[in-house]
Amino acid sequence: MSLSIEDYRRFFADEIRFVANLESPALVEAFARVPRERFIGPGPWQVGSAEVRALAAAGMGRAAYVTIDDARHLYHNVVVVLDAARDINNGQPSALAHWINGLELQAGARVYHLGAGVGYYTAIMAEVVGPGGSVVATEIDPYLSERARANLSAYANVEVQAVDGAEFDPGECDAMLINAGVTHPHPMWLDRLREGGRLVLPITVATSETLGAGLMTKIVRRPNGFSAHGLTPVGIYSCKSVRDPELEPLVRKAFTSQAFLKVQSLRREPHEQEETCLVHGKDVCFSSAPVSED
Numbered sequence: 157m158s159l160s161i162e163d164y165r166r167f168f169a170d171e172i173r174f175v176a177n178l179e180s181p182a183l184v185e186a187f188a189r190v191p192r193e194r195f196i197g198p199g200p201w202q203v204g205s206a207e208v209r210a211l212a213a214a215g216m217g218r219a220a221y222v223t224i225d226d227a228r229h230l231y232h233n234v235v236v237v238l239d240a241a242r243d244i245n246n247g248q249p250s251a252l253a254h255w256i257n258g259l260e261l262q263a264g265a266r267v268y269h270l271g272a273g274v275g276y277y278t279a280i281m282a283e284v285v286g287p288g289g290s291v292v293a294t295e296i297d298p299y300l301s302e303r304a305r306a307n308l309s310a311y312a313n314v315e316v317q318a319v320d321g322a323e324f325d326p327g328e329c330d331a332m333l334i335n336a337g338v339t340h341p342h343p344m345w346l347d348r349l350r351e352g353g354r355l356v357l358p359i360t361v362a363t364s365e366t367l368g369a370g371l372m373t374k375i376v377r378r379p380n381g382f383s384a385h386g387l388t389p390v391g392i393y394s395c396k397s398v399r400d401p402e403l404e405p406l407v408r409k410a411f412t413s414q415a416f417l418k419v420q421s422l423r424r425e426p427h428e429q430e431e432t433c434l435v436h437g438k439d440v441c442f443s444s445a446p447v448s449e450d
């Protein structure tokens with residue numbers, strides 16, 4: 157008896173639930189429902205291990221892919237090549253699922269997704285927030301944004317903007333997923349985060365002209381400031397507009413010394429550099445001091 161693609165999608169959602177520690181049944185359901193093949197386009201496809209690809213991007217070894225032509229095999233924890241020449245992939249499901257899990261999405265939430273790619277993970281989030289919620293997504297690459305817009309056209313609660321996400325105002329949001337490496341959060345993202353809102357973004361150092369490596373970081377707006385902590389290591393495309401050349405060496409030092417792993421808050425108020433400052437910039441400072449509770 158051969159299993160249907162729906163069966164594969166269900167097993168896939170169960171697997172992602174465990175490997176990404178998903179806490180939200182609605183998020184698991186979204187992975188069981190959204191047809192990845194519809195976003196990636198017609199086969200055959202090249203799929204591969206995200207870890208091998210990340211090492212290859214860092215100059216160690218070569219990325220190796222397996223060619224498949226059965227859409228059921230897209231339902232594994234693999235990246236799918238979208239544009240080999242430009243190293244553009246549909247990202248690893250367990251990683252993206254873990255980051256989306258960090259957004260703590262509820263039905264009715266307003267979400268900002270910077271770097272929608274072909275829109276697969278935008279659709280996952282749109283399913284979780286439901287018809288009462290909404291996702292606004294930006295994609296700077298014209299080829300990808302056109303595909304995302306077509307792929308997501310059936311979702312009335314999704315809007316795709318073909319712009320540089322750093323210059324886009326998403327309005328007040330409950331959650332934001334930044335899918336491109338930055339040295340710091342854009343001030344507008346912090347301003348637009350509602351109280352209790354979650355911002356998940358990759359704080360990275362550049363490893364090449366286009367790529368970076370670092371820590372996926374979760375920032376939460378608390379009554380008395382912004383808490384911050386690391387989620388997972390990450391290798392990702394850079395968001396060139398949100399890379400501050402003055403912060404870059406400070407971030408690099410904080411990663412090299414592993415001090416960044418102690419991050420507990422993001423401070424915006426002016427202050428003298430002190431022992432708890434991990435990346436002490438002009439406008440933002442990643443700090444090991446927790447946000448006060450009162």
Ligand SMILES: [Zn+2]
Binds near residue numbers: 427428429433437443
């Ligand atoms: Zn500081």
